[in-house]
Amino acid sequence: MALPPHAPGRVRWWVVINAEEIAAILDAFPGMALIARDAECRRITGNCAAYELLRMPKGANISKSGPEEELPARFRIMRDGQQLSAIELPMQMAAATAQPVRNSELTVVFDDGSSRDLLGNAAPLLDEQGTVKGAIGVFVDITERKRAQQALRETQAELAHATRLLLMGELLAAIAHEVNQPLTGVVTNGNFALRELANENPKLEQVQEAVAWMVEDGKRASAVISRIRSLLKKDAPCRSEIDINDAIQEVVVLVRDETSRNRVQVRLRLATRLPCVVGDRVQLQQVLINLVMNGIEAMQTVNARPRQLNITSEAHADGVLIRVQDSGVGLDPERASRVFEPYFTTKRHGIGLGLAISRSIIESHGGQLWTEPAADGAIFQFALPVDEHKEL
Amino acid sequence: MSETAPVVSVVDDDPSVRRAIKRLISSVGLHVQVFPSGQELLKSKNLGEPGCLILDIRLPGISGLDFQKNLAESDIHLPVIFITAHGDITMAVRAMKAGAIEFLTKPFRDQDLLDAIQVALEKDRARRRQKAEITVVLERLESLTTREREVIGMVVKGMLNKEIASKIGVTENTVKVHRSRALQKMQAHSLADLVRMVAKAQS
Numbered sequence: 001m002a003l004p005p006h007a008p009g010r011v012r013w014w015v016v017i018n019a020e021e022i023a024a025i026l027d028a029f030p031g032m033a034l035i036a037r038d039a040e041c042r043r044i045t046g047n048c049a050a051y052e053l054l055r056m057p058k059g060a061n062i063s064k065s066g067p068e069e070e071l072p073a074r075f076r077i078m079r080d081g082q083q084l085s086a087i088e089l090p091m092q093m094a095a096a097t098a099q100p101v102r103n104s105e106l107t108v109v110f111d112d113g114s115s116r117d118l119l120g121n122a123a124p125l126l127d128e129q130g131t132v133k134g135a136i137g138v139f140v141d142i143t144e145r146k147r148a149q150q151a152l153r154e155t156q157a158e159l160a161h162a163t164r165l166l167l168m169g170e171l172l173a174a175i176a177h178e179v180n181q182p183l184t185g186v187v188t189n190g191n192f193a194l195r196e197l198a199n200e201n202p203k204l205e206q207v208q209e210a211v212a213w214m215v216e217d218g219k220r221a222s223a224v225i226s227r228i229r230s231l232l233k234k235d236a237p238c239r240s241e242i243d244i245n246d247a248i249q250e251v252v253v254l255v256r257d258e259t260s261r262n263r264v265q266v267r268l269r270l271a272t273r274l275p276c277v278v279g280d281r282v283q284l285q286q287v288l289i290n291l292v293m294n295g296i297e298a299m300q301t302v303n304a305r306p307r308q309l310n311i312t313s314e315a316h317a318d319g320v321l322i323r324v325q326d327s328g329v330g331l332d333p334e335r336a337s338r339v340f341e342p343y344f345t346t347k348r349h350g351i352g353l354g355l356a357i358s359r360s361i362i363e364s365h366g367g368q369l370w371t372e373p374a375a376d377g378a379i380f381q382f383a384l385p386v387d388e389h390k391e392l
Numbered sequence: 393m394s395e396t397a398p399v400v401s402v403v404d405d406d407p408s409v410r411r412a413i414k415r416l417i418s419s420v421g422l423h424v425q426v427f428p429s430g431q432e433l434l435k436s437k438n439l440g441e442p443g444c445l446i447l448d449i450r451l452p453g454i455s456g457l458d459f460q461k462n463l464a465e466s467d468i469h470l471p472v473i474f475i476t477a478h479g480d481i482t483m484a485v486r487a488m489k490a491g492a493i494e495f496l497t498k499p500f501r502d503q504d505l506l507d508a509i510q511v512a513l514e515k516d517r518a519r520r521r522q523k524a525e526i527t528v529v530l531e532r533l534e535s536l537t538t539r540e541r542e543v544i545g546m547v548v549k550g551m552l553n554k555e556i557a558s559k560i561g562v563t564e565n566t567v568k569v570h571r572s573r574a575l576q577k578m579q580a581h582s583l584a585d586l587v588r589m590v591a592k593a594q595s
Binding site for chain 1: 405406408409411412413415416419450451454455475477478498499500501502
């Protein structure tokens with residue numbers, strides 16, 4: 001169509017389109033386009049896509065605030081599992097408030113149980129005096145997108161669980177070791193006690209002490225096992241107050257076998273009197289294990305300098321800061337900027353999810369996880385907010 | 393040589409294991425000292441004294457196997473018994489090849505550990521006895537004159553007095569004198585005894 005000439009410096013478009021053309025355009029539009037020509041939205045009609053999606057005959061009134069006999073009966077409109085009343089619907093709301101309604105999410109549930117998810121905007125239609133004379137609504141079908149998102153979330157949760165199991169596999173040897181140490185104490189002390197009691201004049205004081213040690217060692221073994229059990233659980237996040245130093249020390253025990261096998265020295269510098277963090281202890285420990293294991297791996301090829309892993313905790317602006325620093329091969333800036341991307345890995349056998357999952361865990365705790373270069377190696381650190389009323 | 397009582401040194405990073413082993417070993421009347429790490433053990437002054445070592449195969453900072461190698465390089469030859477919380481065959485093989493007495497998996501039978509200690513201490517005693525004998529022979533060899541040493545060297549090679557005399561340009565009688573003085577200084581009862589001593593010193 002030819003455009004009329006326009007004056008320099010001002011752009012003025014004159015578009016001349018007749019009603020049939022508008023209808024044709026709207027019918028070709030793949031989203032739902034709806035219009036009401038009264039302030040109560042008692043009659044709402046739409047384009048082809050709208051009737052198709054709502055499974056209604058063309059031209060029918062689809063308004064949920066229309067006259068009783070015209071109300072569409074075959075679908076309900078819901079949001080977050082709740083059925084919406086007529087006034088809560090976006091077009092009705094735009095008309096009632098004379099304000100646009102943006103990014104409104106709805107679910108249309110049909111009487112056969114199927115449903116479609118919609119996302120859209122509604123706006124009031126005003127006459128020359130500014131009085132509401134109707135409303136328009138435009139919605140797109142986001143059912144597939146939502147399903148994909150849900151599937152992605154589930155996959156991520158499964159992957160998180162899978163990496164946890166993978167990690168547990170690696171840690172299994174560590175667990176055997178951790179349980180075996182106190183068991184060795186139990187067996188050796190028990191043998192000593194038997195040996196001594198078989199003597200004519202047993203040193204009963206020593207026997208008593210050995211038995212007390214056996215009880216201690218037994219408790220220690222059982223504590224290791226309950227720690228493992230809590231790590232293995234696939235629970236929904238469970239929020240509690242956490243002494244972060246305590247959580248760090250437990251992790252150090254769990255990875256002790258890995259660190260000693262790789263000749264890594266672990267140094268802890270934990271601030272005293274840190275406030276408690278509120279969150280999921282096991283999830284935060286998974287993040288720590290992940291950072292520690294990454295640090296160990298980064299140092300595997302380092303022989304020229306000590307393999308050192310420093311773990312520090314300190315008070316931070318409005319929370320606590322936990323830092324894991326290795327003396328490994330380090331990250332160049334290009335890689336450092338990508339390590340948190342899912343499926344990005346610098347390891348030969350990595351799947352590239354550890355840090356992505358770690359970051360999402362920290363972010364779900366309202367914190368941040370980031371990396372910084374170190375003189376030798378790399379620093380990974382996270383800050384967590386705290387409940388300021390609680391102190392240890 | 394008077395024997396000082398042997399000392400069993402235990403290196404394990406786990407305090408429960410340390411105290412239990414210490415108690416067990418002292419209950420059979422042996423001297424025992426425990427260390428949390430190899431570095432701590434190296435600081436101990438009586439490493440040259442008779443005894444044996446019980447090493448955890450995974451020590452903080454260094455593996456027990458590497459530590460065993462370091463000890464040998466620092467001329468500390470205490471027999472080693474390895475204990476480990478992992479039943480790792482490759483490690484066991486490496487340890488035994490490096491001359492370990494025994495490789496015990498935690499938790500071990502007390503008698504197995506005590507037996508291994510007896511074997512280790514016996515081995516240490518035998519090594520020390522042999523070393524002492526060699527020292528004595530070397531000292532005696534040191535007390536010989538150059539000529540006596542020269543003569544002895546040829547004697548143990550099986551040369552006759554006559555041959556020795558012509559080789560070094562003296563009379564056969566002079567050779568006999570050197571030879572009998574050397575045997576005396578070496579406190580050898582016979583020629584065979586002398587040959588045995590020299591062979592030992594050369595080993």
